[in-house]
Amino acid sequence: MLPITLEFINRKSNMSVIVTGHEKGGTGKSVLATSFAARVIQSGATAVVVDTDATATSAGWNAIRDSRNILPVVPVVQQLVNPAPAIIELATKYDAVVVDVGARDYAKLRDLARICDLWIAPTTVGQGDLTSTVRLFEAISEFHALHKNGKIPFVVVFNRVSSTWNSSEELDAREFLEQMCQGIVILKSHIKERKAWRDAGRLGLGVSEMPSREAAKSIEEFESVYDEALLHHSKS
Template sequence: MIVLVGGEKGGTGKTTLATNLAAMRAGAGGDVLLVDTDRQGSASFWGAVRDEEDGLAPVPCVQVFGKGVSRQVTDLAGRYSDVVVDAGGRDSVELRSAMVVADRLFVPVQASQFDVWTLEQVDGLVEQVQAINPSLRASVVFNRASTHPRVREAEEAEALVAEFEHLDLAGVVVRDRIAYRRAASEGRGVAEVPEPDAKAVSEMEQWYGAVFGGA
């Protein structure tokens, strides 16, 4: 499966979701490749740090840029069971090219009105790409939501997503937790660190389930 994590808004935690997904898939015995199409290279840096750590399931990572992303990702998908693509937070050549060959697109957004407004552009882009790749399914993931129990922005934003014809809800809400940043600095997923944050691990298990189900 080719899983693309991307969108038109920066700072929504795409790399956190992509790297944790790849780490969990590898930890479950999956044959997974992480593809970094963001020129900032955050996923590639995570992969390089991970390579230096002992005892972790390997997650090979490559960088791919430009219009050839669709061709290269298709080629790589023939060598790995699963390919997780981390795209930058903008409407880029890389994002569009990856969408042409992806099976699933997950669009992380923060649960704020400003972020949800950007989904109108994403919805239109998905409509265009589905004319070429009709099997593409696009879902929204609420990320970096407040951990405060009285702040219910994510729940309120769900109703707004229902207005978009070509997007659905992944059914996942990931909170803004320091555990994600700590794990990333070590090239790990949150479930791989010593004394893991149980709430963060639960969120990533829900995220993994939304992508791969029981597989």
């Protein structure tokens, strides 16, 4: 395994913009953004979350974290309108800027696609979310030429996969997306529907900060997603 960590990436460059974005609500953008930032900080690098979504879940998470005096501080900045300039500015100060975005706004989507080093799109395997993922993929595909590498590092991760569901449901979802979206990258690792994710949100914690006796499986799944997603980072 290559030592692909953010520290490794940031030795090459001090800019890393990681977007968790999807046009559908409830796919796990905010839990992933906050857990990602907390995990980056756990690894010894610096991170900030930029909450561009009017639902303000990441900002709310930060308020809970503050009120419970949880350390380390995971800063969350709200930027609902035209977030790109603020993100570029923050990227000069932090190792990682994690952007939580509800991407229904195509102007915002285009700006973020241009500057992101990694775009993680969480989706459930439900048909509505999959159809929405196809639309997001098509939008992203239109913006590839705007990215500095000519290709936006865009990965899909299945979230809220049921432990009790027949495993063919995830396989079917994978096949559907691969058929509809040529060249789509879907992570092999996935995240299952587990209470620990809701608890992390309620407690203002990243999932990797949860007590391992309660969240061992979630932490393990998240670690796999974190490592695998970073392999697709544009600077890796």
